[in-house]
Amino acid sequence: MIVNYTADGWQIIYQQAHALLAAQLLHEWPAFLPLDKWVGLLAAVAQHDDEQPNWDGHYGLTPAGAPANFTMKEFSLEQAQGVLHSARFQGRWRSLLTSMHLSKLYETLRGDNKTTDTFLDEQQANQKRWIKQLNLQRVEAQQAYDLMHWCDRLSLILCRHELPEMSRSLEIYTGMDGQRYDVVRPAESGPLIVHPWPFQEKQFTVSIETSLLQQLQFKDDAELATALREAPIETLTWTLKSRI
Template identity: 60%
Template sequence: FSLEQAQGVLHAARFQGRWRSLLTSLHLSTLYEPLRDDKPELASFLDELRARQTRWMKELHLDKVQTQQAYDLLHWCDRLSLILCRNELPEMGRAVEIYPDPLGNGQRTAHWVRQPGGPGSPVVVTPWPFADKELVVSVEAQQLHQLRFRDDAELAAALHFGPTQTLCWILQPG
């Protein structure tokens, strides 16, 4: 945990509007609230986040339910993207839970992701939450072969000058 980094993330989000700031602050709260009692310097930051969230919700004319639904969707998508980008799909077609998807009525349903055909094959999401019958998602990535770097500057240079590749996944209903 880095308080300075968390503050920087929130500061950067602020330049993209209140909606982005609200969702970012909710995500920071989710990530760091469990550390509140262990890190005294964190308590005031989390209290400030709560105050800003209340203000932004009021300014955006959102209630707690609407805000939570929007954040839950973001959290679900974030978790799926982390599973894909970190190559955390289990082997042998086994499934891993994405995140309980909000149904909009206060209930949740578990969503699972698996890749029954192995690497490079379609990724199956169960139950299927999308209107389209298939969805293609992609991300640009830099693959580094060096395992250690002297400092952040060396890592940043390797990322900046390294080759960029596009990783793609085809998502299908299970």
């Protein structure tokens, strides 16, 4: 979960919903891949946070009983293996992109334990094999993955309310081509500006559903789960536009 503290309590965004927001952003990019690979990229983005493990004990809570933000949770090998397993049913291209994302997220954990190292080694081997089987160059795969990571990053910026105040810009991502993209909110309630503008349309709107919790502390996962099922839903929207 993505957990934001507000004046009224907790704003909860499921990670799967964040992924769907990332896919909305990708949908607005001009396609630069053949249809099958472009749709595969969309699928990889939309489903990259699936296979979240079931809450068990205090998996969904901090030690103080508050909803736990995903950044507070340890690496879940089960979730990583699950999302990769699901990707394989949609083919090698989807699997390749998902594997590259797992390497990007978790390569920094190398050396922590042998099990994680083995999983990371498997990703490197799988990626080399799939790139060869698909008759791709590594640079082609990296270009597609960079866009996946770009959309993931901007979605997280929006979901976590990370936009700076006073019209200051925030870097979204710099890809292998060296091009840096920034996002800025010129006015408190106005459209967001992405520069340079990469999208097809000059302006569009994206949205996500959130759950609102007024209760600040929970005794266990079951109580949190019940509260989330009964929580009111709010839709957040953002309009993005070109400077021109």
